[in-house]
Amino acid sequence: xxxxxxxxxxxxxxxxxxxxxxxxxxxxxxxxxxxxxxxxxxxxxxxxxxxxxxxxxxxxxxxxxxxxxxxxxxxxxxxxxxxxxxxxxxxxxxxxxxxxxxxxxxxxxxxxxxxxxxxxxxxxxxxxxxxxxxxxxxxxxxxxxxxxxxxxxxxxxxxxxxxxxxxxxxxxxxxxxxxxxxxxxxxxxxxxxxxxxxxxxxxxxxxxxxxxxxxxxxxxxxxxxxxxxxxxxxxx
Numbered sequence: 001x002x003x004x005x006x007x008x009x010x011x012x013x014x015x016x017x018x019x020x021x022x023x024x025x026x027x028x029x030x031x032x033x034x035x036x037x038x039x040x041x042x043x044x045x046x047x048x049x050x051x052x053x054x055x056x057x058x059x060x061x062x063x064x065x066x067x068x069x070x071x072x073x074x075x076x077x078x079x080x081x082x083x084x085x086x087x088x089x090x091x092x093x094x095x096x097x098x099x100x101x102x103x104x105x106x107x108x109x110x111x112x113x114x115x116x117x118x119x120x121x122x123x124x125x126x127x128x129x130x131x132x133x134x135x136x137x138x139x140x141x142x143x144x145x146x147x148x149x150x151x152x153x154x155x156x157x158x159x160x161x162x163x164x165x166x167x168x169x170x171x172x173x174x175x176x177x178x179x180x181x182x183x184x185x186x187x188x189x190x191x192x193x194x195x196x197x198x199x200x201x202x203x204x205x206x207x208x209x210x211x212x213x214x215x216x217x218x219x220x221x222x223x224x225x226x227x228x229x230x231x232x233x234x235x236x
Contacts, residue, residue, distance in 0.1 A: 026185065027123025029053075034120050034222060051220055052116050052125055054189065059219035061099045065226045077102055077130070077178075078158075078168070083201070084180040091128045091182050093230040095119060095223035101130045103167060103178075110167070112206055114218040121225040124234045127188040127215060129181045132204040136175040148172055176204050188215065 036049040041060070050056060077098045079085050096117045103110035113130040136144050151172045171177060179201055187194055191208045198206060206214075223229060 023185075027125075029123075030118060030125055031120060031123040034118060037222075051118055051222070054216060055116055055218060055220065056216055057116065057218065057220040059100060061097070061219065061221045063095050063097065063221060063223045063227055065224070065228070077180075079180050080177055081133075081179060084178070087182045088128075088180045090233055090236065091117065091126075091180070093233040094124075094126065095227055095229040096128055096221060099221065100219040101128055103130070112203075112210075112214055114214045116215075116218050116220040117223070118220060119223045119229070119231065119234065121223075122231055122234060124231075125185045125188070126234075127183045127218065129183060129198070129214075131179055131181065131198060131201075131206065132171070132176040133179040133202045134175065134204045135172070135177045137202045144175065148175075179203075 030051060033049055033051045037047040037051055037060075040047045040049065047060075077088070079088060094117060096115075100115045101113055103113065112132060115128050115130075116125065117128060118125050135147070139147070152169065155168050155172065181198065181201060183194055183197070187197070191212055195206070195208050195211060198211075
């Protein structure tokens with residue numbers, strides 16, 4: 001006799017196997033796409049192949065084994081909340097850098113920024129999103145004024161390039177802050193769920209259409225096979 005519990009367990013195992021098979025196939029496709037892109041670049045042509053489904057990157061950054069530990073230190077990106085710092089650390093452990101994620105310092109204000117990250121060796125893919133979060137959310141005017149003055153005082157004491165400090169002061173003035181999120185492959189292709197995750201992090205003025213365009217045009221960082229990174233971080 002087959003028990004109901006056994007059927008549920010079997011269905012669950014089958015579903016998990018299908019999910020793993022789908023992810024393996026997706027990673028194999030990404031690895032093959034990378035080879036095609038690099039071949040076209042080697043031939044001196046603009047790639048006609050996209051590495052990540054749904055992305056049309058105009059810029060590519062290749063991380064090679066020549067990169068040093070000092071390359072991981074990025075003084076151009078600053079996050080104030082601990083969750084953003086934790087996720088940016090995960091981004092760096094996977095081989096990501098601040099390239100293409102830094103706000104443009106030659107402008108007074110810069111909106112949300114996204115960048116694809118691909119590990120050639122494993123075929124893993126994720127998206128790093130440097131987004132603006134609403135600093136005023138859930139706070140009274142008095143609470144925000146107190147926090148704003150504290151931020152100004154802290155920002156003036158920090159050692160940053162003059163342009164970065166000016167941008168920080170402007171963002172504080174309008175009530176936003178820089179935050180960071182890593183979206184793994186599945187989540188990056190589920191706009192509805194990704195918007196919900198960003199909303200839980202108090203994202204400022206970003207709907208699904210804008211997010212879709214942001215991901216479509218985001219540049220791609222490619223970590224080559226011989227680069228030593230923490231590949232276990234892809235499973236976290």
